[in-house]
Amino acid sequence: HDEEFPPRILDHVMKNAIKGDVTNVIDVIDKYCWSVEIAMNVGDVKGAILDKSFLEASPKNVLEIGCYCGYSALRMSRLLKEDAKIFTIEASSQYADVAQEIISFAGMEKKVQILRGLSDEVLPTIAEKCGVRTFDFVFIDHAKELYKRDLIMLENLGLIRQGTTIMADNVIFPGCPDYLEYVRNSPKFECTNYPSKLEYCENREDAMEKSIYLP
Numbered sequence: 001h002d003e004e005f006p007p008r009i010l011d012h013v014m015k016n017a018i019k020g021d022v023t024n025v026i027d028v029i030d031k032y033c034w035s036v037e038i039a040m041n042v043g044d045v046k047g048a049i050l051d052k053s054f055l056e057a058s059p060k061n062v063l064e065i066g067c068y069c070g071y072s073a074l075r076m077s078r079l080l081k082e083d084a085k086i087f088t089i090e091a092s093s094q095y096a097d098v099a100q101e102i103i104s105f106a107g108m109e110k111k112v113q114i115l116r117g118l119s120d121e122v123l124p125t126i127a128e129k130c131g132v133r134t135f136d137f138v139f140i141d142h143a144k145e146l147y148k149r150d151l152i153m154l155e156n157l158g159l160i161r162q163g164t165t166i167m168a169d170n171v172i173f174p175g176c177p178d179y180l181e182y183v184r185n186s187p188k189f190e191c192t193n194y195p196s197k198l199e200y201c202e203n204r205e206d207a208m209e210k211s212i213y214l215p
């Protein structure tokens with residue numbers, strides 16, 4: 001991926017979006033990615049699917065694995081209820097730096113906390129560090145080969161509870177076949193697939209997978 005995208009999108013947002021207006025920041029990012037250069041944000045089309053599941057869950061404690069430039073954290077933050085919070089794990093310090101700037105520019109720094117590090121290093125201590133027992137909503141959008149490992153980790157650490165909603169991006173492209181096989185064959189998850197398109201593309205298939213945890 002183009003390592004120079006994050007600083008360019010940050011610069012574009014600072015120059016073209018309205019400070020403190022989270023909806024405008026989201027729109028400015030989407031317009032840039034449709035017109036100037038594609039980036040690996042969940043995007044507006046799959047973002048609307050995320051929004052709908054997020055509102056249905058109406059979560060208090062939200063976990064995101066894979067923050068990138070903060071786009072999906074912003075989408076969820078604008079739908080958060082009073083005293084709800086988003087914790088988002090990001091392994092790349094370059095991405096985390098840009099995400100922090102964009103989230104702060106949008107005025108959401110109190111609702112979104114970026115946890116820097118590898119997911120398997122952050123997850124074991126996240127409950128005590130963040131004062132959370134279990135998460136009500138989880139959005140998985142990081143390295144596709146780590147989705148299954150990290151879901152199993154969430155289960156083993158008791159970080160998800162009866163009814164937790166887990167949304168996974170890119171289950172078609174780039175794809176996470178072992179994750180899909182795991183959740184769809186497990187009696188502990190009720191799965192729903194949402195066919196869509198790869199972000200900012202009209203002719204490449206992708207999908208989101210919703211899995212409700214029912215241990």
Ligand SMILES: O=C(NCCO)c1cc(-c2ccc(F)cc2)cc(O)c1O
Nearest residue numbers: 040041042066068141142143169170174
């Ligand atoms: O790697 C991804 N995320 C983790 C790092 O932030 C990612 C990649 C792609 C993608 C890949 C290759 C291509 F050709 C087009 C898109 C898309 C996504 O939605 C993603 O989340």
Ligand SMILES: [Mg+2]
Nearest residue numbers: 042141169170
């Ligand atoms: Mg993605």
